[in-house]
Each structure stands twice: as C-alpha cells, then as structure tokens.
Amino acid sequence: MNFQYYLPVNLVFGRGKADLIGEKAASLGKRALIVTGGRSTKESGLLARTEEQLKKEGVSSVLFDRAEPNPLTTTVYEGAEIASGEGCDLVVALGGGSSLDAAKGIAFQAVNGGDINEYIFGKKVSDKALPVLAVPTTCGTGSEGNGFAVMTNPDTLDKKSLRCSAIVPACSIIDPLLMTTMPKPVLASVGFDALCHNMDAYISAISQPLTDIMALEGIRLAADSLIKVYKDSQDLDSWEKLCLASTLGGMVINTAGVTALHGMEHPVSGLKNAIHGKGLAALAPSVYEASIKGSPEKIAAMSKILGGKDESDFVDRIKNLIGELKLMETLGDMGIKETDVPWLTENCMKISAASIANHPVVFSREEIRDIYTKSI
Structure with missing residues (x-):
C-alpha cells in the first residue's frame, strides 16, 4: 500500500459559524x-452581515458582485x-460553488496576471495567490475544500478547472444555517453534484x-440526507x-479527481451554459450503465448505500433518486442537439482527458459519442 495525501484545508464547520466571518478575515x-x-x-x-463584520474587525472591503453561474475567465x-487596483490582500467568497470558484480564480489571477488559460492547461504553474475566505451558501461543489476553480473560456467554450494548492481556501466557514433558503430546484441540483x-x-x-474512506462516508451522508x-x-x-457530504466531496476530488461523468458534463455546460447538476443527472444513467463492468465491487457498495442489493441495480437506484429530486431533464431539454455531439465528444477528449483516463472503463470516442446521443 503506497500513497501520498496532502490537502492543507482549514474548515470551520457548524451552525452559526458565519458569525466568525469578520474574525477569520481579520487574521488573513x-x-x-x-x-x-x-x-x-x-x-x-x-x-x-459580512460587510458589517469586516468593518467591526477593521477590515475594509470592496464588492465584486458579478460572479455568474459557470463563471467565465473574463x-x-x-x-x-x-x-x-484597490490594493486588496484578501478575497472573501460568498455564495454557491460558482462564486467560490470565481473568487479562487480572482485570487490567483490578481497575483499572477497573464493568460489564466495557460495555467489551466498546465503550460505555466504558480504556487501563489491571495488568501481566500470561503463561505458557501449551497452544499454541492465542495469548492470550500479543494484547490480547484472551474471556469469557462467564452472564446473556446472550454470549461476546465484551474488546479493548484495556492487556491485551497485559507479558511472555509461551512454554516448549515446559510443553506436553508435554497429553492428546491437549486438544492436538488447541488445536492446531486455533491453525491456525484x-x-x-x-x-x-x-x-x-483515505479518499475511499471519505468518499464512502460522503456517499452515505448524502444518501441519508438529500431527500430529507x-x-x-x-x-x-x-x-x-x-x-459535510458536500465538503468531503470537494476534498476527495482534490486527490482522486473526477471521472467520466464530470468529464462529460463540463462540455455540456460549457457549450449551453447548462446547470451543472442537471447535466450530471441527464448523463448519469448512461455513464454508469457503461461503467459497471470496470468496478463491480465498488459500484455494488454504492448501490447498497442507496438502498440497492448489488451492482446490478445501481443504475435503477440512481434513476429513482433523480426522479425523487425532479431532475429528469435530458440533454435535449437543455438545448443539446445530435449535431452538437461531435463537438461535445472532441471537447471532452480535449479538456477532460485525465477524467476519462481515471474512469473504471476508459471510454473510446465512439463510446463517449454514444453516451451523449443516448442522453439527448
């Protein structure tokens, strides 16, 4: 057994912990x-509330309120x-995963400058960024627990993550009380993302x-709580x-990466600005159906957590969950046409090669094309 695990994440978790935003920011x-x-x-x-806390702790602030879903490099x-320009030495991220990802990208870009796509595609590397205080208001991406910042290049429609330890938040405040006002469709989408x-x-x-231990617990926690x-x-x-399931999900993908499901969804939301969790739900049944033979023992374990008996009914359990969460939209409902499939396939191979390689069944171009087509 040989492995290396490193993730310098500082989590402040619990009800009411948002009252510590000012105090934690002042230390950064x-x-x-x-x-x-x-x-x-x-x-x-x-x-x-955040602005008031910052002022009380002697931290001045500037507002940037233009973080959009599927944040853009621009x-x-x-x-x-x-x-x-404002001389900021700290970034405070408030909101869902898109706001956190945008904030982490901004913290990196403010220090490094240049073309961020060169860092995203590994042509350049840096271990410097402004410190980030992350305060998530949705429980899905787990961005508070990793060094990933997913963004879309509007010129190429490539949706890919900047990855470096410098953008692991210096502190993340996870307060469940901030989540309770999420509309049900948003909760369904982000909660399914956390599970995935x-x-x-x-x-x-x-x-x-270590990632297996945390991921299994994340699956168990999500399965037990999401519908409730x-x-x-x-x-x-x-x-x-x-x-906690969401944060664990963010932590484990920092080390173990994502696989074909996320790798295939990113081109969809890059092309059509689709809601990420809905794209995952549209693809999941076909992706998992084609994956069972590659890891039957692990898929059986996940099926049992979701109420199934073994790997043979895992896809049925996923479909049942998708139905309960009312996430039944297809890729076609999101605007994807069969004429888009060649672009999606090639973009997947371009931006998600590592995710495809990490999958228990390494799909060929033809198999990826078939899964996209089935999911329309």
Missing part, C-alpha cells in the same frame, strides 16, 4: 474583495483587476485509502449531513 488581511453573485447573498442579508480578469463528487472519487483509478432536506427544509440535522 486588511482589505478584502468580496466576491459574490448578483442576488442571493443580498436578499438573504449575508452580504450586509469575469475572473475583471475581478482580479479590481482586486489589484463522492462517487466519482470513489471509483476513480487514482483513488487511495428536499422534503423538509427545516431538518437541520440533515442539513449538517449534506453540508
């Missing part, structure tokens, strides 16, 4: 760029320019003992479980 810097989306953190009061450039992160990492060819909070938004015990 004196002038913060607050990165968030345009609406939800304002409506919930979290943005005003958005990262805009935010980084403001951070540099753990499943991807568990079946990955580069998984290892979907039905009852006031079930705080289940919210805690789902938040």
